Structure formats: C-alpha cells, structure tokens
Amino acid sequence: MLDRLLGFKIHDYLQVLGILILAFGLPMNKVLMSIGTIWLASNLLLKADLKSYWNRWKPSVVFWFILAVLAFHILGLSYTQDFGYAFKDLNTKLPLFVIPIAIIGYPIEKRYFNLILIVFLSSLLITSGINFYYMIFHPWEDYRTFSLFGSHIRYALLIVTGVLVALYLFLQKKKFSIIFLLCLIWFIIYTVLSQVLSGYIALSFLSLGIFIYFIRQISSRFKKTIGISLFLITIICGVWFLYAYLSPDNRELTFGELPKKTEYGNIYYHDTTVLWYENGHHVQSFIAGDELTEEWSKRSKTSLKDTTSDGYLLRDILIRYMTSKGLTKDKNGMQSMEAKDIQNVENGIASIAHTYDGIHRQMHQLKNEVFHYSVNGDPDGNSLLQRIEHWRAAIHIIENNWLFGVGTGDLQNAFDWSYENIDTRLDKENWNRAHNQFLTFWVAFGVFGFIIFCVFWLGLFVFGLRNNKLLIIGFSLIAISSFLSEDTLETQQGVTFIALFLGLFSLYQNFFFQKDKDSKKL
Template sequence: MLNRFFGPKTHDNINMFAVFALAVGIPVSKVVMSLATLILAVNFLLNADFKGAWERCKKNFVFWFVILVLAFHLLGLLYTTDMSYALRDLNTKLPFLAIPIVLIAYPIKERFLNYVFYGFLIALLITSFVNIKFMLGNEAEDYRDFSLFGSHIRYGLLIVTGTLLSIYLLLQNRKMWIIYVILISWFSYYTITSQVFSGYVALLFLLLGCFIYFIKTVKSNSIKVITAVCFLSILGIGVFKLYDYLVPDEPFAAFKNLPEYSENGEKYFNDTTSLWFENGHHVLSLIAGNELEKAWNKRSEIDFREKLDTGYDLKGILLRYMTSKGLTKDKAGMASMSDQDIKNVEQSMSSIRHTYGTFESRLAGLRNEVFHYSIGGDPDGNSLLQRFEHWKTGKLIIKNNWLIGVGTGDLQEEFNQAYILSNSQLDEVHWNRAHNQFMTFWISFGIFGFVVFTGFWLWFLWRNIKLNNLIGICFTLIAIGSFLSEDTIETQQGVTYIAFFLGISALMNFWKKNKEQIIKNE
C-alpha cells in the first residue's frame, strides 16, 4: 500500500527498521518493544502480500507451532472462569504470535541480519554498563535490585544471548576478533557478577550448544572423539562436585552428640530448638559466652557488648561469623580466628561467605538455602526454596487436572487454592505460579498442551543441530534451560525475547535450507 506513494522499497525499509528497533528494544525498554512490535505487525498488514506470506508460512513448522499455541489459549477460554486474567494473558502473549509469523512471512534480507545483531549488542552493552555502574555505586541487600532494565532473570538471559551473538560474529569475521573477545569477556563477567543463578545455567547451556556446534563442524573423527570425551568428563565431574556441594550434610542437623562443655570447662549454651543456620552450621549452639567475650576483648578495641557503626550488635555478628567458619563459639574458636577475620567482624561481616568470590558466594548461598529447606526451614525470601514450593504445588494441580488443564485464565486461582489445601509454608505474597514453563503449559492446557509445547522445543533443537545453526542450537538450549526454572513467556520482556529469537532462528534455518537446495540442484 505505502509503496504506491513512497516508492517500491517502503515496506521493506519499514520492516527492517522495525526488526532493528525490536532488537534494540528488548534490552532497553518495554515501550520500544511494544512500538517496534506494533510497527512490524501493521507494516506487514499494510503490505498486504498475503499470498506470498502464506506460501512462506505453510511449509514452516514454527508457524504451525505458534498457531497451535494460540489455539490452545483460545480453546482454554471455553472452560476458564477468570476471563479478565485470561484476556490479560492473551494480551501478554501477542508478541509470541506476531513476531515469529511476520519474520517468517515477511523475511528481512540476509545481509541485514548482522546489523540487527549489532543493534542488540550495542543496546545490551550500554544497559549492562549502566547496571554495573549502579551496582558498584549503591548498596543493596538483594542483588535482584541491581537490574534496572526489567527482571534480573530475563536480563540475565539477554546477557548470555549477547555472549552467543558475539561468538557467532567472531566466527564470521576473525579480523574484528579483539572487539568480540572483549564483548564475550564483558558479558561473561556480568553474568558471574550479577549472581543470577539462571544466568549461570544459561551460560552452561550456551557452552553445551557451542560444543554441539563444534562437534558438527569438525571433520576429523579423532578430534570429535577426544573433544567429546574431555567435555563430557569435565561436565560429569562438575555436576558431581556441584551435587556433592549443594546436598546437605546430615551431621549438621544432629544435635544429640553436642558436647556440654568447652575445652576450658565452661558449660555450652545449646538451643537445639532453633533452626538458625549459617553456612550449614548451627548458630545457637556451642556458645561459651564468658570465655568468648574475654577472648574477643583481648583482640579488638571494640567491646564485645557494643554496637557496630552499622547499628548491629557485635556479639550477634561475631556468633554468625564464627558459625559460618564451623568454629565453636569459645576461646578455642577465637584462637582460630585470623586478624583479617577480626577486621571482617568489626566491619559487620556476618559470614565468611561474604569474602568468597562472586560465583562461590552465590553457590554457598544456594547451599544454605537447600540445607535450610531440608530441615523444615521457612522457604520465604529464598528464590530456590520458593521454587521447590511452587513445583510441589504445581504437581498437585496437575494430578487433579492432568487431561485438559484449568484453562487460560484460572492458573493463579488454582495455585491460590492449592497453596491453601497443601498448608504451604509460603507467605501469601509468595503464592506464585509454577516458575516452570513446561509445567505451566500442562496445568493450563492439559497433557496435550504439554506434549505439543515440549515436543516442539525438542524438535526445534534437533532441527537446528541438523542444519548446524549455531544461533538456533544455543538459543533453543538457553530457552529450554530458562523454561525449567521460569515462566519465561508469561512476561512481556520474556515472551518478546523468545518470540524474536525463535523467529530469527527459523529464518536462518530457512536460508540454510535454501542454500543446501541450490547446491543440491547444481
């Protein structure tokens, strides 16, 4: 339509602008994402090449998957009771319908794709600098507060995707290697520093995707075998070590063998009714208060009973810090404290974990959470423990609604009722949904919805591996990894990210297939 008034390339140019704006908008702003999606869809409709669009779409499996997802949501309206929630959910999912279909039906030129990636990387680089600057210049108790551009979890996925695009562009243009190596290093540093566990998982899935791509690319069978053995060995050892580290040690919770007296003869205070632990060790036990006070006052100018500059009692900080090191809270334990440990306590450092590196500190925090949960502790305020409760509640709902689910709009209401029936320890403010996209589809649309959704992503992974599409392989693995611990497509930034890179991956596969066909015909 607009081509008649402004020239034959008008719709093509608008299409390319909208795709570029969408790539920039995903890490930056919901407003930019929304406007870019709207421009993309309206331009497609005004172009009105529906016959050509249908020819491109009807042979593309991704198109039919998107249509099926829409069909499940529409059918789910027939047996839902909360229509208001259902309509909001449909509105949130609109990008999942519009973006992949337009990218498939009205594809951009292949030569323009790298510019789209440049836009995404520049936007991601700028926003990540802003986040890091804010992180270093402000104190916050919760690392999640440092993400200024949407959810810290979704932003963590974008950062890992930035690493993927940098690797892809590096392989395409070795002359610019220094720029892409810097980007890869920066995004990896951000992932580790941000302490977003789902970001760590996404990074591992990215490495797995790169490994698969390498195996597919290398011609030598011997190199393939050696690489596979090394990678799988490292992966196996890493998983075993991680499991061994995170799984709680039983002796920590056994109070029956606690000694009654310290080495110097003072009777220990042992409160075995408390579930207060620090770094896997019990805080309110093995406390010889008198000798601990004397031993502390000999080593510090701050009195044992004083308050620190932060307003906390020194005694409480000291007990927690010594506990985190696995020390008895007595004269002998104080003798094991280094001068640096004394300074740490004086600076209100309540755990040895705070001296660890960022990654190790996050793992230690997760270990604490798992241990706390295993002894019946309150899961509120701990992201991993809350997920355990969400998954447990989700399984209960599936058990009662496994065939057709609860419909498009009753998801939250069903969870609310299930939390009540199961006497969940979670506070009502944390009565969230499944935090698992596969489980959410099953709960909403039954076994058929689950099979279609899960089956598609497994097929799409296989398809990308077959075509050796690095972007497609790694994106699919990152998406699957995020689906295991998040309802990724239930938020605007998450659904737009998934829809955009799903469409881009499908488009790249289309180009690869066409090239293979041309070579075969020759």
C-alpha cells in the first residue's frame, strides 16, 4: 500500500529494518524485541499482498509447523479452566506466531542476510563486553548476575549461536575472515567464563554439529574414517571421565559414631536428619557454635550475626564454607582457615568450589548435586535435583493426561496438583513447570502435540544433514539442547530467539517442501 503512495518500494526497506531491530535487540532488551515484532507484523499487514504471501507460505515447512502449534494452543482453550494463564501464554508466544511467518511471507533480498547476522554479532559483542567488564570488577557475585541484559540461560544460548554465526561468516567472508575468527574465539571464551551449564551443553551440541558438517566435506574415505574414529575416541574418553568424576563416593556415613564433644570439651551439634552436603561433606554435623564465634572474632571484624547482601546469615555461610573444605566447625577447623578463606566468607562465598574458575566450578557444583541425589538429599537449591523433581511431576501429569494434555491454560495448576501427589520435597516456591520443552508440549497438548514438536525439530536437523546446511545443523542442535533442560518457548527472549533464527535460517537455506518459485530473489 505504501509503495503505491510513495512511488518506491518502501516496504522492502521497512522489512529489512524490522529484522535488523530484532537482530540487534535480541541480546539487548525486551523493548527492542517487542518493537521489532510489532514492526514486522505491521509491515506485513500494510503491504497486504496476500496472494504472494500465500504462494510463499504454502511450500514452507516452518509455516505449517507454526500453524500447527497455533492450532494446538487454540484447541487447548476448549478444555482449559485458567484462561488468564492461557492468554498470558499466547501473548508470550506471539513472536513465534508472527516473526517466522512475516519473514517467510515477505522475504528480503539475500544480500541483506549477512548484514543481519553481522548486526546480531555486533549486539552480542557490545553486551558480552559490558558483561565481562562487570564480571571483572564483581568477582564474588553470583555468576547469574553477570548477564545484565536478560536471563543468563537464554543469553548463553545467544552466545553459542554467535559462535555458529561467526563460523558461518568466517567461511563466507574471506575479506574479513580474521574479524569473524576473533569473534568466534571470544564467544567460546565467554561461554567458558560465564559458567552457565546450559551454555556448555549447547556448545557441546554445536561442536557435534560442526564436526558432522566438516566431516561430510571430506571426500577421502580413509581420512573420513580416521576423523570419525578420533572423534568417537574423544567422546568415549570424555564420557568415561565425566562418569568417573561425577560418580559419588561409596563411603558409608556412620552417623551413630559421631563424637559428642570437641577436643576442648565443648558439645558438638549434629543433625543427621538433614541430608545436606557441601563438596561431599555433611553440613549439619561437627558444629561447635561457641568455638566458631570465639575464633571468628579473632580473625574478622564482622559478626557471625551479620547478613550478606543476599540476606544469608554470615554464620551459615561460614558453616557451609568450612564443610566444603572438609573441616570440622570448631576451634581446630577455624585455625585451619587461611586469611583468604576468611575473606571469601566475608564476601558471601558459601563453598570453596565457588572460587574455582569456569568449567571447573560448574563441574564441581554438578558433582555435589549428583552426590546429593545419591544420598536422597534436599532438592531445593540444587538445579539438577530440582529439574529431576520437575520432570517427575511432568511425567506424573502425562500418565494421567497422555492423550490430549491439560490444555493451554492449566499447566501450572496441573503441576501444583502433581507436586502434591508425588510427595515432592521441593518448597512450594520451587513448584515450577517441566524445564523441558518436549515434556511441556506433551503436558499441555497431549501425545499428538509432542509428536509434531519432536518430528519437526528432528526433521529440521535431518534436512540440514542431508543438504549439508551449516546454519540449519547448528541452530537445530542449539535449539534441541535448550529444549532438553529449559522451557525455552515460555519466555520472550527465548521464543524470539527461536522465532527469528527459525524464520531466517529456514528461508535462506531453503527448508521447503518444494522449491519456491520466488527463490531466485533469495
């Protein structure tokens, strides 16, 4: 419509600008994401070229998948009770219903594709640089606070996607290849430094995809066999190392033989009913409160009755920290604490493992959580144990609603009911949804929704493999890795991430049932 009024193709430029806003805003903030989504929807409606839209939508696998997901959400309204939650969920998922359809229905010229990717990388460089600066000057803060522009989990996915995009541009743009290589290296370093487990998992999935992509480029059967063999050996050794490292100790915990008094005659406090461990050591045992207070006052100007910025008692931090070092919480244990340990406790660090760097810290935390699980420990505060409880609750719902699910709006109500029925030990404030997008789809929309969701994403990956499309292979694996541990489509940043790159990559790498007659434009 505006093309005719203004005498030139203004809608083409508006479409490019809308996608650029999304690409730049995705790592930045929700406002830019919302503006970009509304922009694309408005431009599509104002252009009003329905016949051309339909001709481009018909052969698109993504279009029919989005339509199926929307249909499940609408049908789910017919047997839901909590319409407030249902409409909130639909509102959250609007980017998924708008962005891919707008991009596929009104494609921009291919010459803008790399520009969009470069703008996305630029935004990632700016935000990751600011995060890194904050990380350097706040070394003792919770690593989750290092992501200043949204959830640390979703941001980790964007950074790993940055690795994929930088690699793609490195292979495409020979003139500026060194710049994209440096970006690739920086995003890998940032992923390691950020200490986000989902980021490590996504990077591992992406590495697998990149290996498959390059191994298919090798024509020599001998070289291909050698490459695959070395890769499999690496995987096997890695799995063996993880198993050996994470396996809990088999030592027996003989609580009945615990000493009643310290070396100085003071009574020990032991609470063996609380299965709480730090670094493999029991927290609520070998505690001599008076000795701790007396020795602490000699080493620090702070009081154990003080609280940290997070609201935790310094006394509790000290007990956890000493436990993590394998020390008794008494005079002898305090005398074994170094000056650096005292400083760590004053800074609110609750475990010696929290002072480790990068992957070492995350691996140690995971090892501690596996140990908790092996002794039937308290799941609260342990991300792995909490997820296991979330998955248990989801499976319990599926067992009772496997065919059609609980509908669009009754997800949280169903989970609340399930947690009560499985006698979870999670505090009620942690009664969350599945933290697994595949399970969430089954809970909400039954077995048919689950099958369609799984078939699409596996189909996207297989398409990438068969056609050797790097962006499709990498993106599908990053998305699948996020779906395994998170409800990625339940947040604005997560759903916008999936929507934008699903639309872009499927369009420009020809994920269609048949060749689009307008594909020469792409």
